[in-house]
Amino acid sequence: MKRNKPKYKQIIDAAVIVIAENGYHQAQVSKIAKQAGVADGTIYLYFKNKEDILISLFREKMGYFVEKNEEVIAGKSTAAEKLLVMIENHCRILSEDSHLAIVTQLELRQSNKEIRLKINEVLKGYLHLVDQILYYGIETNEFDPDLxxxxxxxxxxxxxxxxxxxxxxxDQKYDLVAQSSAIHQLLINGCGGKR
Amino acid sequence: MKRNKPKYKQIIDAAVIVIAENGYHQAQVSKIAKQAGVADGTIYLYFKNKEDILISLFREKMGYFVEKNEEVIAGKSTAAEKLLVMIENHCRILSEDSHLAIVTQLELRQSNKEIRLKINEVLKGYLHLVDQILYYGIETNEFDPDLxxxxxxxxxxxxxxxxxxxxxxxDQKYDLVAQSSAIHQLLINGCGGKR
Amino acid sequence: MKRNKPKYKQIIDAAVIVIAENGYHQAQVSKIAKQAGVADGTIYLYFKNKEDILISLFREKMGYFVEKNEEVIAGKSTAAEKLLVMIENHCRILSEDSHLAIVTQLELRQSNKEIRLKINEVLKGYLHLVDQILYYGIETNEFDPDLxxxxxxxxxxxxxxxxxxxxxxxDQKYDLVAQSSAIHQLLINGCGGKR
Amino acid sequence: MKRNKPKYKQIIDAAVIVIAENGYHQAQVSKIAKQAGVADGTIYLYFKNKEDILISLFREKMGYFVEKNEEVIAGKSTAAEKLLVMIENHCRILSEDSHLAIVTQLELRQSNKEIRLKINEVLKGYLHLVDQILYYGIETNEFDPDLxxxxxxxxxxxxxxxxxxxxxxxDQKYDLVAQSSAIHQLLINGCGGKR
DNA sequence: CATGAATGAGCATTCATTCAT
DNA sequence: TATGAATGAATGCTCATTCAT
Structure with missing residues (x-):
């Protein structure tokens, strides 16, 4: 696919906006095309079908997620710190893009099983990151070795x-990032970390 | 509503089966009617519309959930024990009704925002139970007072x-109830419970 | 299928008219429904899909064709006479229903290979009738035994x-039936019939 | 038109192949262009539109047909012989180019009324040849004068x-040319030729 | 001459809901 | 109460053609 062409990202960003503002079932291809400023048919020069738009959307955004997380995690030396920056990062990215938050938390979950299975495949990269932090914490004796x-x-x-x-x-009416610390403490306790 | 008439429950049970076996988006009203052994039109004598079937389904099943949980929780004296039996109970009920598990965990989540908001309303009864255990644990000094x-x-x-x-x-291929104890320990740690 | 319900034939007759007057590629289902005086969706209570309408149309009309031909052929005692009445009958039926003539001779031939294969299946009944006349003519020594x-x-x-x-x-502007006799003579000559 | 330029014939030959191998309704302009080794847009430098490709295709191939027939017919002195070589010629040319046979006998007939009318115009040259043989046969008393x-x-x-x-x-699985003689006899009989 | 990215009109089909019986 | 035939709105995708380069 032509993932480097500007219109590829243009269409994905349009999809996020249209889905967030209209809801999953009201996000017609023609609406996405209009938002992207291209003709309906142009969509199909960059995506196989509508399903492909949604999966690509998730892959692109989640790829950014995992990438950013790898960066911030690498910068910390303890498992507890790594988990904290991951949580903060997770909350920050979604706080900064309210459309993306709506799409990933609410709208994309309405998609059919086939799409959700492919989305879950993408998610595995994220879950793997969490696993790595846990293994690291066990190695460094921060966490319960029997975890x-x-x-x-x-x-x-x-x-x-x-x-x-x-x-x-x-409706995103409170500060999500501000909860990072508290939820981090709860989870670290769960992992048997020092109090 | 005519919630006491036999056909009311008959249709709800049919909906659970049809949704579990066909998936949310393939659970047409006509299929539910056929499974329930009634005519399509009869559905509308007991439910306002399709959305009403789904919400009623959730309310009926979740009502049973909360009721059972209140029973088992009341029988225990510490917050930790209360949480454990709640988790066990939760896992057991879903383990015993694989159709219901599929419907509540996977299929019903594909419904639109409107339905999910109403489902969340129903869920509040359940969340309230958890809150009560937490408050109880704080009172009894089992849990961190600043929780x-x-x-x-x-x-x-x-x-x-x-x-x-x-x-x-x-595919429900391992024993869910068997995980209750481990997950309970993780959560109790999180709450600052004794180790 | 509900081939005996009045709407079944009603829809087929509407299809003949719509196809004849608009052409095969301009015969949308909605146009056929409108012509038949039913809702679009009603079509699908009687036919599996659009293709099914076309094949059913051909089967119904051709069935009438073969049936009528069997009648008139049975009433004649020589192969030459049988062939003559078959030709006359063929020409007469199409002359009397100019819409049907357009549909079978021009429009239905624009359908895709799949539909045309099914149409050819239906046609076999007709070809079989011709074969029977030929075998009869050979038996009765009217036709060349080596035919x-x-x-x-x-x-x-x-x-x-x-x-x-x-x-x-x-544009059907001359009398088709009037040509029956002449074409019959040509064909009978071909078959080695007496001149 | 630029009928002498090499790409003109190149595109027509590509069209024959693409239509024969994919079917009329699956013979998109882009496929023909690809087969011809030119860009989509280049097609429109040589043909007015898609319809023009099809009609040109028919004209080119049929021109060769008529030309060849005129040659072989001129070489024979009786109408019966002329008809025989014409039939043989007809069968031979199509036997030797199976793609062309598929295109003219099956695929091109799926085109709409407008195209088929134009194709019929082209066919008139061929029909005229047949007429000439018939007139010749009547003149020479080979055929029935009242034909x-x-x-x-x-x-x-x-x-x-x-x-x-x-x-x-x-599927062209038997020898077509071998049937020329038998079909010729049938037709000559029809014309009142000597037996 | 040649390219190929972009265009945008057009349509079969599904299914929740109604209502005459 | 119960039925089930009928309704009709709503949408993803294709492909012939154009035109800036």
Missing amino acids: DVRLTRQMIFGTLDEMVTTWVMN | DVRLTRQMIFGTLDEMVTTWVMN | DVRLTRQMIFGTLDEMVTTWVMN | DVRLTRQMIFGTLDEMVTTWVMN
């Missing part, structure tokens, strides 16, 4: 997701 | 939800 | 088809 | 056409 990494990752991911979704459903 | 109840509730609920969803997505 | 039935059937069918198509393409 | 030339031409043309179409629909 069940799979369950703990589910706790961390589930907690973050629930926190953000609640925030979006409350 | 942010709202955030902690999000952690508990998000973790449970993620755990069950992962289990459903893995 | 190649397959080729001769192709001659008869090809000649009739070309004659009718030419007539339709000339 | 209806127009009808007889329809018989000859319809028969040939049906024969070839049947052969193509049966």
